[in-house]
Amino acid sequence: MTEATPVRPVLLTGGTVVTMDPARRVFDDGAVLVVDGRIASVANREAVEAVAAGISAEAGVIERIDCSGQLVIPGFVNTHTHLFQGLLKGLGDDKPLHRWLAEMTLPAATALEEDDCEAAAGLGAVEAIRSGATTIVDFMYAHPRPYLADAVYRGLDGTGVRAVVARGFLTRGEENGVPPALIEPLGQVLADVERLRATYESGDGRITFGIAPCLVWMVDEAGFRATREFADATGSLITYHMAETSFEVEQTERLYGMRETAFLERTGFLAPDLLAVHCVKLDTGDDIARLRTHDVRVSHNPVSNMYLASGVAPIVEMDRAGLTIALATDGPASNTNQNMLQVLKFAALLHKVAHEDAEAMTAPRVLEMATLGGARGVGMDEEIGSLEVGKRADIAVFGLDGAFAAPVHEPVSALVYSTSGNECRTVLVDGQVLMLDGRLTTIDEEAVLDRARRAAAELKKRARITRKRAWA
Numbered sequence: 001m002t003e004a005t006p007v008r009p010v011l012l013t014g015g016t017v018v019t020m021d022p023a024r025r026v027f028d029d030g031a032v033l034v035v036d037g038r039i040a041s042v043a044n045r046e047a048v049e050a051v052a053a054g055i056s057a058e059a060g061v062i063e064r065i066d067c068s069g070q071l072v073i074p075g076f077v078n079t080h081t082h083l084f085q086g087l088l089k090g091l092g093d094d095k096p097l098h099r100w101l102a103e104m105t106l107p108a109a110t111a112l113e114e115d116d117c118e119a120a121a122g123l124g125a126v127e128a129i130r131s132g133a134t135t136i137v138d139f140m141y142a143h144p145r146p147y148l149a150d151a152v153y154r155g156l157d158g159t160g161v162r163a164v165v166a167r168g169f170l171t172r173g174e175e176n177g178v179p180p181a182l183i184e185p186l187g188q189v190l191a192d193v194e195r196l197r198a199t200y201e202s203g204d205g206r207i208t209f210g211i212a213p214c215l216v217w218m219v220d221e222a223g224f225r226a227t228r229e230f231a232d233a234t235g236s237l238i239t240y241h242m243a244e245t246s247f248e249v250e251q252t253e254r255l256y257g258m259r260e261t262a263f264l265e266r267t268g269f270l271a272p273d274l275l276a277v278h279c280v281k282l283d284t285g286d287d288i289a290r291l292r293t294h295d296v297r298v299s300h301n302p303v304s305n306m307y308l309a310s311g312v313a314p315i316v317e318m319d320r321a322g323l324t325i326a327l328a329t330d331g332p333a334s335n336t337n338q339n340m341l342q343v344l345k346f347a348a349l350l351h352k353v354a355h356e357d358a359e360a361m362t363a364p365r366v367l368e369m370a371t372l373g374g375a376r377g378v379g380m381d382e383e384i385g386s387l388e389v390g391k392r393a394d395i396a397v398f399g400l401d402g403a404f405a406a407p408v409h410e411p412v413s414a415l416v417y418s419t420s421g422n423e424c425r426t427v428l429v430d431g432q433v434l435m436l437d438g439r440l441t442t443i444d445e446e447a448v449l450d451r452a453r454r455a456a457a458e459l460k461k462r463a464r465i466t467r468k469r470a471w472a
Contacts, residue, residue: 077374
């Protein structure tokens with residue numbers, strides 16, 4: 001495991017700094033000074049340079065990064081992905097969720113081995129850094145054999161990315177096609193989360209472990225109640241797929257005779273430490289009111305919801321009701337990549353067209369969801385999500401001088417609407433530089449990509465997944 005190591009001070013100067021602080025300050029010729037992994041000063045360049053000059057003798061040599069003409073923002077928080085699915089890109093095209101699970105994803109999940117999970121986690125870290133995501137939440141629900149979550153940890157450890165590895169589980173579902181190999185005894189699951197926390201959370205604190213019951217028809221009522229008790233006792237984050245498709249709505253009515261939010265409220269499951277993913281099929285009355293009452297946080301995955309034709313989540317209604325909304329890619333088997341820049345654009349456009357209202361969702365609002373919303377979603381808004389003195393230095397820098405974004409009249413608009421996904425130039429997490437001017441510094445990118453390609457080919461073969469060309 002990676003122990004905390006000192007990093008030298010860093011000074012990012014000359015960029016447009018969008019702080020996302022309570023006043024939403026923007027410095028057109030700004031700077032950010034990082035000392036001991038935290039933000040020591042953020043303001044206009046002249047003011048920060050003066051602070052830097054005053055501490056340089058005490059703090060040591062300062063690494064200077066010229067961000068002239070670039071956009072400096074808090075790193076994105078990708079609040080939901082399934083890292084192992086990085087090996088499955090494109091294999092589940094043009095299927096609704098139930099078929100996508102039965103015909104491709106669950107067979108692949110059953111065949112997973114440690115090397116697959118470690119390789120895919122490394123690939124996910126590359127995708128995160130290259131798209132400006134400094135924190136990711138991995139919903140790791142596939143455990144056909146022991147120690148797969150350990151493999152995810154190994155794949156992330158050393159990359160520098162901040163992560164919550166949510167140890168997912170299934171306790172039932174055979175009648176709906178869930179392979180028996182993925183169904184686990186509840187006691188075994190809880191013991192494993194305890195083991196993971198005890199084994200790995202004593203390092204630098206960048207990677208923590210949560211708990212994640214998968215779906216309402218894949219987990220029995222005892223599983224939801226035990227998850228709540230575990231989280232209350234340990235302070236672990238809970239994340240859960242909520243009301244993703246009409247199938248979930250039908251199954252909840254069949255199993256419990258009520259709406260999903262009513263069932264979860266009955267079990268005591270709803271609370272601020274719950275990151276509810278998708279929420280596509282919530283109604284705009286009682287369901288949203290229940291989530292608001294319990295301050296549940298919502299992870300919106302627009303690309304995945306469109307890819308699987310799940311529907312349009314009532315995000316505008318939830319936002320107006322005061323719920324915390326975060327953004328996410330979902331797993332790359334239902335997105336085809338883990339690029340957060342694409343998520344920002346689709347999040348804005350989807351709700352404009354769904355409401356036939358150009359103001360229903362704006363570029364500044366989706367940037368808030370991707371930064372502050374994500375930080376609140378994982379319970380870290382006191383530490384990350386904005387560029388403020390004292391917060392952890394999780395920072396992403398984007399060059400907007402390329403053909404797609406330039407010329408830039410309004411940087412946030414350009415970031416959300418004009419980027420192609422390759423504009424991230426520099427990334428820091430806890431003040432450690434993970435990418436500098438487009439070059440990854442903690443990861444051998446070519447080696448990671450080569451390992452992922454080989455693992456993907458082997459997994460496809462073991463799982464006996466075939467893919468015919470749609471136009472054949």
